[in-house]
Amino acid sequence: MPLSPRSVLFIGLGGLAAVLVWAASVPDEIAVDKNCQPLGTAHVAALVHGRDFWQAQQRLLAAERDRLLALPAKLDLAKEAQEKERSALDAHLNRLSRGGAEQEERDQAAAQRYRAERLAWMLQCEAKARERMN
Helix, strand or coil: CCCCHHHHHHHHHHHHHHHHHHHHCCCCCCCECCCCCECCCHHHHHHHHCHHHHHHHHHHHHHHHHHHHHHHHHHHHHHHHHHHHHHHHHHHHHHHCCHHHHHHHHHHHHHHHHHHHHHHHHHHHHHHHHHHHC
């Protein structure tokens, strides 16, 4: 039995309402771009929720910032454990290829640059979020 036009209309309106509720919900992850503007459907959430949206974004940015700041300590502990397990092998491989140490230094420098850029962006967005809450 085919659907009546009225049923199709109600199904369409229900679907539209579901999409609007989803788009207007406060995201539970960072939803701002490099310019600290809401990404995609987060624009709707920012318009609907205003201060609550920016409080949530500030909280998420602060948590990510804290995670990144703690990362070097965690990496140091993991690296220390790995070095104990593979010290003999590393010594042999380093003798065979001096380029390995240079590559590791380049990788570490790249990781530090990424973290520094991401932290600067997060601090900027946290400040903008605080401004928007006032």
